[in-house]
Each structure stands twice: as structure tokens, then as C-alpha cells.
Amino acid sequence: MSEPVTQVAAVEVRGVDKVFETRSGNVQALEPIDLTVAAGEFVSLIGPSGCGKSTLMRLVADLDEPTAGTVEVFGKTSRRARLDQEYGIAFQQAGLLPWRTVAGNVALPLELHGEASAARASRIAELLDMVGLADFADRYPDQLSGGMQQRVAIARALAERPRLLLMDEPFGALDEMTREKMQTELVRISAETGAAVVFVTHSIPEAVFLSDRVVVMSPRPGRIREIVAMRLGAEAERAERTEELREERVFFDMVTAVREALHGGSPIGTGARGVETR
């Protein structure tokens, strides 16, 4: 929101690969990946289940370490960036602490980093206002709907005004109608804050609606198959992505473009009866 948009890339992934050691042998989750996310840019990762979207995001967040390659966040190592709280993160499950109120949950990162209590209170009010939950500050997560919980999680991720937001299928557990509403909210919020976003999703329309660029990944071992730039982004400011867009021709075209990138040239027909990819 207030941070000046610097020219250094928000995320710089270079030659990162990841191998998990398991009881049944090694799993190559990612093959060397290169990806740059500019400051303020909205990038979605899409791909079949198990292709390594979450893994890639976790490497950026320094929740896991790459087997090879480097990850930089705003020019720092990912570890440094984590310690400096350069990013905010949200997962598919809202992951609210059930014993804390809405306000308490949003306050958590601020508390942990020793924010003074007065500053905290005003920041929380601001955040809850931003996600439209000002009236629910004293509710407990179990008293909220799924969509409201996710909004709290997003507010929490934004609490420390990060310049980068990492979101792993944050709307995956919501029903489609709530989901569309949340997408619209997210567009507004990310425009307001000016943060870069790395957004993992399974939904093509979602990726299309939200992103400046959509990174399409191939099945395991995860590679980047194609990066589809959204013409939407070029034509219109992100904040202007409204509900009407969803019914426009250009939207369907982009959806089709991503669909085809995803199916990667292979015939789309009913592969049928086959085993799932995961």
C-alpha cells in the first residue's frame, strides 16, 4: 500500500530443483525451474495435482529447501526474506487458530514481532475493514463461513504490509459462488496494496481472472510448460477486473488458451478410464 515499488524482482527462482527422500525412494518433485516475478505482479501457478506447485511456493517461502538452485526474494535469500517477513502467506485451509478471535488471529504476526499494542489495534481495524469483516472482530473462526475465514487469513497475510503475497489454493475449499466473490475481493486488495502475488490454483478461470501471467506446469516431475501472459492485463488495469469480465469474449479466449497450454498439445479427447495422474 505505502511501500514504494522497487525495481528489484519480487521473486527470482534460478535452476531450482527439489527431490524428496521417502521410504519408498526418492521423489523428483521439481525439475530445474527458472521463474521471475516482478514487483507488484500477479502470477498464478496452475497444473495437475502433484506437479509441484505447492513445492515451488514452499521453496519461495523457505518452508523447504531446494535440492539445487537458488531462490531470491527481493534480492535476499529466501531465508533472510522469511526472517525479515518480506512475504505474507495463505493456504488452502484458512488455518486460523480456533481459540483466537478474528482480531486475535489477524494480530498474531504483529504480536510475534512485537508490534506495540496501540499500533496493533489500529492496524487490525484497518485490515478487517479492508476484508469487510470489521463487524466480526470478536467472532471465533468456527462462527464464520468458509469464505469469511479465508478473508481473515488474507487479512492476516497482509498484516505486516508484505510486498509479496504467497497463496496456495486459498479458495480451493470454497464453493464456486463464494469463490468468485473472493476473487473479486482479492483483485481489489492486491491493487490497493500493490503487492506482488504468487497464486497457486487448479482453476483456469480463476487464474485467468486474477493474473498478469499464468505459469502452466506439467505433471511430475514438475516443469514449467508455458507461461501465458494475460492480454487482459495489458488491456485493463487489474483493479478494473470486474464481474462483467467473466462473461466477455476475451475472458473465454484466455481460458481456452490456458486450457490448451495445460493439455500441452496432447489430444484433449476422453483419455477416459486411465489412472489419475496422482
Added chain:
Amino acid sequence: MSEPVTQVAAVEVRGVDKVFETRSGNVQALEPIDLTVAAGEFVSLIGPSGCGKSTLMRLVADLDEPTAGTVEVFGKTSRRARLDQEYGIAFQQAGLLPWRTVAGNVALPLELHGEASAARASRIAELLDMVGLADFADRYPDQLSGGMQQRVAIARALAERPRLLLMDEPFGALDEMTREKMQTELVRISAETGAAVVFVTHSIPEAVFLSDRVVVMSPRPGRIREIVAMRLGAEAERAERTEELREERVFFDMVTAVREALHGGSPIGTGARGVETR
């Protein structure tokens, strides 16, 4: 599959309403509803969360009783139809018994209804073949992916060759790509068996892709707002709905039609910051 398609309606819902008595007062889940599903017809129910889709389906299945009105299934009371096993049913959660193998799960209804063991075995083989899981008969549910589990649940629902299939968001828990695959499968299977289907979903593209008619319901108390007939159904035989359809103009048009029915004339804009409808 082998049943002759009779002329009596598969489902006949007349003036059905439903009030739940709860501790905090009565909840009017459905306002009087009328709906007829023809034999062999594929009808989707769509509507915001809490609008009573599941409730309506449960009334048809005689898992709950209507407060008023009547439900007939193939001309019988819903209770009689349940006792006669006139329908097969599948839920959002596959609801497999975790201690039974894939084959054991599919066998469950047959066992319960005293099917002889030899006949059972051949029927199970047939069903697993139909859902493409012939090689997984001895696996346990926890060894399957979500999509495979749902296929087992569908095979189970089909076990007794019902002329009516009730499905409550059967693909709700799957990721979008698996989901599309399952939709294609379901189109094939329902064409093969010729069963009528009542299909609850949140997803407009899903409803559009699958259905002959889409029943759009309004928020609580649930009413039928509009029934959108799919021109797709008129133009093409259901079995011919292929992947390509998803990228065709007519598909997007139908999606838009249902979207608009769903939003029910109210301005689509960013209602934003408001409380969820449920």
C-alpha cells in the same frame, strides 16, 4: 442399461416444502417446490450454498421427510422407492467404507440385498471395468486418489442398475482437472446405463456440460428460480459431449445464461465487503 425406459417420470416433486426444527428455531429450508425429472433425463440443481439443494435431493432419496407435499419416484412413494432400491446415490465425500477394498465397497449394496456371490463377482468386475478401476479391485480406499474414490462411489451407486442416480456434488472435492475428466466419464456412463440423474453442483460449467436441464435455485428459503434447458441437449446426443465442447461458443453462452439466472437479475457488480449469503 438393460431396463426399458418407461414413460412414467423418474422423479415427481409436488408442492414439497421442508422446515427443520432446530434449537435456535425453525429453518425454512425449502418453499413449496414442483419439479419433474423425466426418465433418462439429466437434471442439475444449482444455487448458492444453503439454498436447499441437498435437502431436496435427500427428500427424493427418502433420507428426510418433507414437511408438506409429495415426492414420487417412478410413480411410487419415495419410501417405497428406497425400499425397492429404485435409485443409486453418491455424495460429495465418496463415503467409502475404509475397511473394505474397492471391490468390497462396490459389493456392499449387493451383499446387503442378498445377491448371490457368483453373480456379485461378475457384476463387480463389470462395474469396475465401467469406471476404469478393474486393476484396483483389491486396493483400499486410502490407497486411491480422490478421483478414483469418487469413481468407486459411482460404481457402487450403479451396482443395482438403478433407473435413477442421485448425486450430491459428487465432484465437489476434486481438483478441476480431475473433475473435468470425471464429468466426461459420467456423461459416458449415464449414456451407457440410460439412467435419469439428479445432480447437485455448485459449478456452472459442470452443470452446463452435463445436463439436459439446469434447475437454478434461489437462496434460502430455497425456491426454483428458473429452469434453463440446455440447447446442447437438443442439438447433440448426450454421449457426444466431448472435451471439445468446453471450448465452443455455445458452451460459453449456456454458462452465461445460467450465470445470469443465478444472479437473478440483480446487478452482478462487486457486492463486495458484504456478508456471505449463507
Added chain:
Amino acid sequence: MSAGAVTAATAPGRPKGMGPRTEATLRIVAPVAVGLIVLGIWQFLVSVVGVSDYLLPSPVSIIEELIASWDSIVQATLITGTNALIGLVLGSILGILLAAVAARWRPIDRMSAPVVAMLAVVPIVALAPVLNSMFGADSQFGRQAIATLASFVPVFLNTLRGFRQTVPVHRDLMRAYAASSGQVLRTLTLPTARPFILTGIRIASSLAVISALVAEYFGGPRGGLGSLISTSAASSQYARAWAYVVASIALGLVFYLATLGLERLLQRHTPQARRRP
């Protein structure tokens, strides 16, 4: 919960850089090492520091005593073990049956709640003398009754919980299949409750042994581990008393492992946490 499930759920907690093989080894080595260290310190205290062997016999002298009175130890272990086994079996059966009844009829559930709560807190020492009076001091039945009561409580509570674990989707399914209540019990309720029942039985197993043993302190035929521990201790034969204690620990361990094994055997296909392929 089975240890296996714990591992699966908390696998990420495995110390960094430790392979699965190392983990398997350490899981065995670590407890053995702890045991050896304790034994070592004990022996050191007795033989080097010189804590009187009279009060705290050294591990070595206990082992000697174990060998010396092997026959009578086996005899005593069998007596106590039989009582505990009978108690465990009876208590488990009673617990499961009563839980089934309580799960079926709400009034029974609500009425049994305080009674079970009371049974859960009654000290065996309090009950032993009156049970001996009620059932006769000349048979093992009083002890078996105590072991039964002790086993009953965890089995009942866990089973009752297990009977309540059926998920709505399964119940709906059964109703959709027009399944009879017997069929529901057989195909749904019992299998769902099984892990809970088995957990209850496992918890009960140690309790059964310890209560059968403690009950021997309070009357009845002699010959079991409890009475021999007390007799040996009363005549200051502490090494022998400890040998009987060791036997009773072993007995408790056998019961625990047997029920754990039973659990593993019957639960081979319990869904584990979904492991990534």
C-alpha cells in the same frame, strides 16, 4: 492410536537429514539405550557407591534370584496372568455390550454415565475387601472381578465413543440401501468402532494385570505375584520381591504387546493418513 499412525502423521518432525532407515534403527536403539543407562546407574549405585544391597538389591542379584526361584515365579505369573486375562476378557465383553446398549438407548447412556464415572475413580484397594466378602475369599473370582471392573471402564468408554463415530454420509448410505438395523451394526457400526474398541482393550490390558495383582494384597488364595511380592518384602527378601516385580512388569508388557499386536493385526487396513505417492 497406534504408534504407526503417529509416525505417519508427524513424519515431518523427523530430525533433519535422518533417513527412514536411520529412524527405524534409532526407534529401537533409543529405548534400549535408556534402559541400559538406568540399569547401569542402578548397578553403579549399589556396587560402587554402596547403597545398601539390603534395601536396593542390585540388578545382578535380582537376576540371580529370578533364576533361583524361576519355577515359583512362573507359577505365580500364571496364576496372576490367568486372573488378569479372565478379567480382561470379561471386562471387554461387558464393556462392549453395555456400550452397545448405551449407544442404542439414550436413557441407558445417561444413566450409566455417573456409574461408570464412579467406577473409574474407585480405588481398587477400597473395593477388594468387599468384593472378597461378596464373592468369596477362597476362589480367584474376587480378583477376576476386580480385573473385570478395571478393564470394563476404558473398554466401555472407548467403545461408546467408537459407536458414535459413524459419519453421516455412511448412515445416509445405509438408509438409502434400506439396510436393517442388524445389517447396519454388522457392516457399519462395528467396523467403525473397531479401532476404538481395540484401543480400549489395549489400555485395559495393563490395568487388568495391575489390578489383579494389587487385589492379591487384600485376601484370597495365595500363590499369585501380588501375594508373593508382599510375603517376600515382609521377610526382607527384597531381591526376591524385585524378581517378582520384574515378572509382573513382564506380565504387564506381555498383555500390552499382545493387545497391541491384536490391534495391528485387525487394523492392518485402517486408513493411514494419506501419504503422498
Added chain:
Amino acid sequence: MRETESARAGRGASAASVSRPGSRYGPGGPTRPARRGGRRLATWLWGLAGIVAIALIWEVYKLLGPADGVVIGDARVLPRTTDLAMPHVWDMIARLGEPVTRSASAQPLWLVIVLAALSTLGIAAVGWLVGLVVGVGLALVMQRWRIAEWGLLPWIVLSQTVPLIAFAPVVKSWGSRVEIGAFEWQDWMSVALIASYLAFFPIAIGALKGLQSPDVIHEELMRSYAAGYWQTLVKLRFPAAVPYLLPALRLGAANAVVGAVVAEVSTGLQGGIGRILIQFAGQASGDPAKAWGPIFGAVVLGLVAAGSVALLGVILGNYRRTEEAS
């Protein structure tokens, strides 16, 4: 059992929990207080009915059953019905109102039992506290270092198969040697120590489970906040452990009482319920009803101890929200 399935909460599980019907965000709390009060009363009444039913069964069996009980083969499967074996319910109750002995200074039996129970309660409470400290301490160590869990947990489980009663005299004897400055080991401390031996076990197991219970997602959230071990402990692990700790503490309280009574019997400590338990058991031949008094006392004591911990659960209600929701 269950938590393992939800630990990795697949999309299915989480979606299910989100769309579960119910008054999750209705006004106020989950249920209205008046209703809740009414239900609590009903619970008590049913419970009372259960106890009355037991008393009735007792009396009916006593009336109809053979004096020497029902013997099948060698085993007496149903008890004797003599006054010696099964005193009348009303005799047991009436006895509570009478003085302990004919001695002029004798207090009524119930008062003696209450005083003894209070004394035992105090000792058990100390034992419980020690058990709490030790149990939670062990759990912390085991949670922090997996190797410690592997090394210690089997022994902790094994420790409960040790016939504690065999050690009461040893504990008492060792204790009597402890004398540090003005501090002198008292006999009641031996009893409290034995009580803590029984109490620590469920607490250690429950606390370990609880400390390990936070979802992976919450642990990673803390990591993403660069929160240290202690911060994670205070903000995440302890709160998340509450639903596991409470039943463990309740069990621990019941165990502490049982342990205290056993140890009192064993060491002959004066003043507690264990002491009058053996004393009155010795008088049961001539005064059968009297022996039941301390038994009831011990049961009530256990219930009071467990109940006080349940009270703790009410205070910590906010930490149990997930528990109530499921």
C-alpha cells in the same frame, strides 16, 4: 485415530467441515444459556436415576438372590446376599449418620469420612501438581526431540505396569532420608509422590499428543513468521494442546486420588481416607455397613477431583472450540 486422517486434511475433509450445517455463526454462543441449564438439569436427573437404579438392582438381588450367591461350577458368578456381603442400601446410608464408635467423643461417621477425604484430597492435589510438572516436562522434552520420544515413551508406558504398591515402603524409606536444611521429608510427601507417579502418566501422554497436535499448516505458519521455539510453544502448541490436556488432567486427578489412597493404605499414613478404609474394613465383620462409608468417600473424592479439573475446562472454553464443533 481421527486426527491422523485430518492431519493431512485432504480437500474432502476440509470442504466437509466448511459446509457442515449448523448454527456456526448464529448470534451469540453455540447454545442459549437457559436451554443449556435445562439440559444440565436433565443430565443430573438421569444420572441420579442411574444411581437409584443401581441401588434398586442391589436391593432386588439381595431380596431374591440365594444367600450363598449364584455358583456355577466353581465360580460364584453372582455375589452372596448376606448382610455381611451386601448390606442394605438404607443401612449403609443410615450408618453414615451414626457416630463412628460408641465412645463418647466419637464424631458421626460421615464427618469422619469427610475430614479424611479432605486430607487425602490435599495430598492428592500435591501429587497431581507434581505429576503435572513432570508430565508436561517430559512431554516438552519428547516433543522437542524425537529421539527423546523414542527413548522415553516406551518406558513411560512400561512404568504403568509396575505394581506401585510394592514400592510404597521403599519410597517412604528413601524419603525419610531426605533432609535439606530446614526442609524435612514428611510421610505425606511419600504418599503424594506415589500419587504423582500415577498422575503423571496420562498427563505426559496427553500433553505429548496435544503438543504434537497442531496442524502442519499452523506449524508452517509460525515458521513463516520466523517465530522461535518458545513463541511457537506459547502461541501455538500450548493452546492447541488444551483439548488433549484437559481429559488427561482429569484422568490424572482421578489417578492421583487412587494413588494417594493406595499409598495411604500401604504406608499407614494417618488422617486420610486410605487409613479409615483399612480400619473400617477391619471392623466389617461386626459392622458391615461401616466399611462402605470410606468406599463412598473415596468415590466422591475421585469425582470431586476429576470434577474440579472439569471446571478448569469451562474456564478454558475458548481453547476447546474445535472440540465442541466436532
Added chain:
Amino acid sequence: ACSASGDGSGETDGGGDLTPVKLQLQWLPQGQFAGYFAAQELGYFEEEGLEVEIIPSGGDIVPQDALANGDVDYAIAWVPKVLGSIEQGANLTDIAQIFQRSGTLQVSWADSGIESVADFEGKKIGSWGFGNEWEIFAAMAAEGLDSTTVQIITQDFNMNAFLQGDIDAAQAMTYNEYAQLLEAVNPDTGELYTEDDFNVISYEDTEGAMLQDAIWADTARLESDEAYQDTTVKFLKAVIKGWVYAAENPEGASEITIAAGSGWGPSHELWMVNETNKLIWPSPDGIGIIDEAAWEKTVAGALAAVNEAGAHLITEEPPATAWSNEWIQQALDELEGEDLDLTGEGFEPIDVTLEEGGN
């Protein structure tokens, strides 16, 4: 706990610091120990410059071990049990044999036909265990009976097992369990049982008789610790005075015991004091003097006894240090001048009527 090593200033008449002393009883407070409570209550210990703490024991406390471990200064215990402990390594000395006779009975129903130890064969014989069973085995050994020829049933704290027929012959102390029988209601008559209802075998009349309540002291300290020696004599003097008081004032001693925490009713307590007196008095050589013949008989019995698990109580003669009349004699001598009946010549038991329930 090693507190008797006072600074020696604890003179008899010196009103200064009292020497702390711990005495371990072998059971809960009751008339069996009336003399000690009397000495306490009547200030006899204090007069000797001692501050005595009387420690009762419970189910599992072994008094001689508490003494051997140095937890206490003196302990009351049965001779055969301590002989076993001595063989295991305890270093203890019997310094005063308070009970001159065995008070153990084996009680059976009058019509049971069990009239002597020889009749035990094949019967269910009750015993408390905890080392109280050696007299039975010794008596049986004298009759040529092996301990495996009977079924030993552990009695709990009361006589119900006997009253309900689980046991053919129950172990009973004259002063306690026998009274419990006489306090119980006979369901056939609605009245209390009477002595006529029972056959009573007294071990005193058998080869199995063993010496019971004795005061034990730490042998090593007796040899080397002068303060302890001094305290021992003073302690014994006070104890003697206590027991003499109990002999002459059973009612008073009974009340003192009740006040000291015995849970028994007045009639039972009085019975117990009275019966205990009968085990002590008369003491021809003076109270507490160990009769060598009785000692030898105890040792012989202990050597002969084998329990049902095949274990021996002792396998060899106890050391000479196991008993000594030195201290009790000195105490008796010092009390000589005072007007005390130290031999119980004039002792007359009283008649006690037991009431229902021992209350």
C-alpha cells in the same frame, strides 16, 4: 532420623532439651500397643528426657526394615519375621520381649472337627500373610504336615471370609480378630456369636509357638553409640512404666489408645488391652526379659517352617547379637526401687463384654 545421638545432656531430671526418639509400631494404633501410648500420654517418656514419636504402620510397612534403614530408632515386631530379616542382612537386636506368649489362634467352627493342628490337612487355612504365617507352618511341621497339604487363603482385614465359610480355620489374634468374631451377629440367632460357637487352637499350646511383639534396636548403634545405649535404657524404663499402667488401669489405657487415634470402639479396645495384658503378664523374670527357652523354641520353629512356595524363613541359627537382656535388665534394675509390679505377680485380668460391631 538418627536422633538418639543426643548431646548427653538429656538427664533424667534435666528439664532441658528432650532427646527425640522414633518408635515404629507394626500396625495401626490399637490396644496391642497401649503401653507405649500410655507412656507417651502419661509423660513417662518425658520424665526420661525423651520425646518419642510413635509411628504406626500400614499394610506394607515392615517395621524392622524401617529400623534397619535408620528411619526410626526402635521398632515393634514379631520375632520370627525379624529373624528372617536378620538372615537377609539386617543387623538388629531384640532388647525387650514385651509379649511373653504367642497370641495367635486358629479358629474354626465348633462343629468343624478341627481341634488340633493335625486336623488342618486338606483344609482351607486362613492367614494374613505378610510374615504372619510362620507359626502355622512351624506347628504343621511339628505335626509332620507339609505346607502344601493345606490350602492357604490370605485373610484380609476382617473375619468375613471365615464367617462366610471361605476358610475352614482362620488366623486370629486373641486380642483382635477373635473379638471381631464375638462382635459379629449370628444371622441364625440374630444375637452375637459366643465362644461356644468356635473351636480355638492356640499356637501357644503347639510346637509352632513363636515370640511376638518385641522391641528391636539397631545392633551396631547399641555396640558403639553411648548416647543410644543411654537412650535405650531410658526408653525401656518408660515403656515398662507404660505397660505396668496398662496392667493396672486397662480402662485408662484403653481410653488413652482411643485418644491416640485407634479407630476401635470402647468395648473392643478394652478387650484388646485386657488380652494384650494377658500376653505380657505375668512375666516371672520381669517384663521384657527374654526367656531363652522360648527364644530357642522360636528359632527351632523358624528353622522348621517352610511355606507353600518352598521358601524357608531362615536356614541357619541367628547370630548371638539377635537378642540381649542387657538393656531391659538394666532398665528393670533402675526401676527396682520404685513401687512398680515389674513381674505382674498381682496381675488380674478383667472381664470385658464385647458389643456389636466393636464400636
